[in-house]
Amino acid sequence: MDFTYDSEQKALRDAVRGLLTKAYDSARRRDVVSDEPGFDSGVWAQLAEMGVLGLPFAEADGGMGAGPVEVGLVAEEIGRVLAPEPFVEAVVVAGGLVADLGTAEQKAAILAPLSDGTLIPVLAHTEPGGRWEPVARAVTAREDAGTWRLTGTKEPVAHGARADLLVVSAATPAGTGLFVVDPTVDGVTRTGYALHDGGRAAQVVLDGAVGTPLGAADVDRTGDLEVAQARAIIIRGQEAVGAMQVALDTTTAYLTTRKQFGVTLNKFQALTFRAADMYVSLELARSIASWALLVLDSGADPREAAARTGFQIGRAGHHIGQEAIQLHGGIAMTAEYSVGHYMSHLTALEHALGDRRFHLGRLAASVGDHGTVDPLA
Amino acid sequence: MRLQLSPEDAAFREEMRTFFTTQVPQGIRDAVAERRELSKEQIVEAQRVLNAAGLAVPHWPAEWGGKGWTQLQKHLWHEEMLQACVPPPLSFNTNMVGPVIATFGSDELKERFLAPTANLDIWWSQGFSEPDAGSDLASLRTSAVRDGDEWVVNGQKTWTTLGQYGDWIFCLVRTDPDAPKRQQGISFLLIDMTSPGVTVRPIELIDGGVEVNEVWFEDVRVPADQLVGEENKGWTYAKFLLGNERVGVAPVASTKRLLAQAKERAQEKLADGSTLLEDPLLAARFAELENEVLALELTALRVAANSAGDKPHPASSVLKLKGTELQQAVTEIVVDVAGPASLASGAPDGSDVPHWARVATPQYLNYRKASIYGGSNEVQRSIIASSILGL
Structure with missing residues (x-):
């Protein structure tokens, strides 16, 4: 049982932190997210140069062969500054699916250019009327004379307008399939827009667009999608921990400097007790998130650990985000000040991958299947 | 990792x-x-x-x-x-007075007390709190005045848990009422509870039990060599004692065990053939508590695995606060599972209501103490705010 980073991991963390804190202060981030594509292509290239975009992929596929712990610590650094680059979307989710399921040709065509920063793939899965199930209904795929064609609407698709390649889930006779779609082909219409937290998403309308099955055809990918989602929840847990830590730090710094009634705000116990409760929420969420990362690293089925993380992080994100704003007062309502954007992003993170009620529902459904939960078992 | x-x-x-x-x-x-x-x-x-x-x-x-x-x-x-x-x-022996004597006591005190303290040949009681000195412990007033080779003790201690079994009591007493800071006039004194002038009176609690007591001292004469360490340094020893409770501060395993027991009972068939756990609201509450207990256990493991030497991991202060809240939440869900059977708290053995359901409410009431003793949870929040968050 060890929750500390080794020296190589520390070096990676320091390098990523150095890059991202230099790239983003609050004002610079606002500038970047107000312009298309919503992130800094220069920072993306630097991350590629550092090897970060190929971290989880095998060296044979052009990657670094690192594990979830390394990927997680990058996500934590991203969370600390709310870096808008699509690291999780491209590397963890879409890249992860290609690495899991792709043919040798697909891996060669996608993972190497993803790792060197020249190709951004994203997963198009969420559909209007859907929630967070690993199942596609509105988009269908049919094979005709050896060609698969996809029809239907995906929305919101994170970074869907900027993406160079889409991995699309679609209902097939065999269940939910996954297809690689070149977004520039006929039958793909993309309408991009900005999100409340500065992120980017798109409506992707498919009208007989040609796609290639990811890996073997005629296989139900529901379980694979669920595992990919679980992996993303666990990595995003690290991102949320980074964001919550900074939201708390920003709040405590403000309490010790802002004066009202002639004294700094930390003289008011009504405020300091609430900050103490934020710390408790953060540390409990960090414990679960770190454990889930180790479950993922062990190669065990990550789905239960992901549900536990999703619930705890979702709850802590609400608590810390809301209190960070309240303890600041009016200043935190302004777009110019940083802390409100942390709450906004934490809210977006939760709703991308299952909110706290969704995850609690999963846990409640299986609560009778075991006596106790033993993290060391 | x-x-x-x-x-x-x-x-x-x-x-x-x-x-x-x-x-x-x-x-x-x-x-x-x-x-x-x-x-x-x-x-x-x-x-x-x-x-x-x-x-x-x-x-x-x-x-x-x-x-x-x-x-x-x-x-x-x-x-x-x-x-x-x-x-x-017994925590009073092994976590409290034992380490204080071992660290600050004279060789004579160590020889005399440590082995019987470890073996519970001596049952120690704790004499810290007073009617006017709860969370503000340094305001204690029980006095010890030197008279030849003895200290003469007068005053009242309270909340003395299991004092009815106590052979000896370790007390914080005021030995210098004129000290410039009130923390500086306090000493740590070991008192034989059979000494003339010591009176123990039980306090009945809201659960009907009598686990705590008041202890009165009227001109109790205590040999001077039973003062631990140096005169007027008792506050330092008390802080050492209170900071020494890191191991076991969050009784995770017993909370986990009780939660699993409650869940098992919620899966028993009711008269109509259903089970309580089929209620999605109750199932969600169990799932929520299990997750929180897991988070607490992992935090305790983080603290234990990553505490270098005697320096506790900063997250250790979370353990008392959250540990007691969850202890209480689990005693609460047991009452919910017992339902109307929880009313039968006075039923004798032989009742159709099982023992666990009969004790559910008294235990729930009793465990409200957990967020008050050992430094109330408000004191813990103050510690987190000041020493971790720098507020």
């Missing part, structure tokens, strides 16, 4: 588990599992079994029975003990 215990720690855990589940009398373990009140004899017997195997005071200095274990080993020892329903060694 690594999830599994090292092979050595895993073997250690197994060794502890085997000992606790095979060497401590089953009758005592059953009583703990059924949440029955233990007799003094049962508590003493259990501690002597542990002490005979060298497992009562592993955190003491080696020459007095300590084992030199890592923080993680101490954590595993404590958790396996609770999970096996073994009553932990």
Whole structure:
């Protein structure tokens, strides 16, 4: 049982932190997210140069062969500054699916250019009327004379307008399939827009667009999608921990400097007790998130650990985000000040991958299947 | 980062588990599992079994029975003990006065007290709180005035847990009423409770039990060599004592065990053939508590695995706060599961209402104490705010 980073991991963390804190202060981030594509292509290239975009992929596929712990610590650094680059979307989710399921040709065509920063793939899965199930209904795929064609609407698709390649889930006779779609082909219409937290998403309308099955055809990918989602929840847990830590730090710094009634705000116990409760929420969420990362690293089925993380992080994100704003007062309502954007992003993170009620529902459904939960078992 | 215990720690855990589940009398373990009140004899017997195997005071200095274990080993020892329903060694002896005497006491005091303290030949009571000195402990007024080779003690202590069994009591007393700071005039005194002038009076609590007492001192004469360490340094020793409770501050395993028990009961068939756990609201509450308990356990492991030497991991202050909240939440869900049967708290053995349901509400009421004792949870929030967050 060890929750500390080794020296190589520390070096990676320091390098990523150095890059991202230099790239983003609050004002610079606002500038970047107000312009298309919503992130800094220069920072993306630097991350590629550092090897970060190929971290989880095998060296044979052009990657670094690192594990979830390394990927997680990058996500934590991203969370600390709310870096808008699509690291999780491209590397963890879409890249992860290609690495899991792709043919040798697909891996060669996608993972190497993803790792060197020249190709951004994203997963198009969420559909209007859907929630967070690993199942596609509105988009269908049919094979005709050896060609698969996809029809239907995906929305919101994170970074869907900027993406160079889409991995699309679609209902097939065999269940939910996954297809690689070149977004520039006929039958793909993309309408991009900005999100409340500065992120980017798109409506992707498919009208007989040609796609290639990811890996073997005629296989139900529901379980694979669920595992990919679980992996993303666990990595995003690290991102949320980074964001919550900074939201708390920003709040405590403000309490010790802002004066009202002639004294700094930390003289008011009504405020300091609430900050103490934020710390408790953060540390409990960090414990679960770190454990889930180790479950993922062990190669065990990550789905239960992901549900536990999703619930705890979702709850802590609400608590810390809301209190960070309240303890600041009016200043935190302004777009110019940083802390409100942390709450906004934490809210977006939760709703991308299952909110706290969704995850609690999963846990409640299986609560009778075991006596106790033993993290060391 | 690594999830599994090292092979050595895993073997250690197994060794502890085997000992606790095979060497401590089953009758005592059953009583703990059924949440029955233990007799003094049962508590003493259990501690002597542990002490005979060298497992009562592993955190003491080696020459007095300590084992030199890592923080993680101490954590595993404590958790396996609770999970096996073994009553932990009496905290007043092993976590409080023992380490103070071992660290600050004279050689005479060590020789005289440490072995019988470890073996529970002496049952220690704690004399810290007073009617006007609760969270503000430094305002205590019980006085000790030097008269020749003796101290003469007058005053009143309160909330003395299990004082009815106490042979000796360790007290904070005011030895210098004129000290410039009130913390500087306090000493740490060991008092034989059979001394003339000591009176113990039980306090009945809201659960109907009498586990705490008031202790009165009227001109009690205490030999001067029973003052631990230096005169007027008692506050330092008290802070050491209170900071020494890191291991076992969050009784995760017993909370986990009680939660699993409650869940098992919620899966029993009701008269209409359904079970309570089929209620999605109750199932969600169980799932929520399980997750919180897991988060607490992992935090305790983080603290234990990553505490360097005597310096606690900053997250350790979370343990008391959240640990007691969850302890309370679990006693609460037991009442919810018992439902109308929880009203039968006065029913005798032989009632159709099972024992666990009869004690559910008294236990729930009793455990409101957990967020008050050992530094109330508001004191813990103050500590987090000032020493961790710098507020």
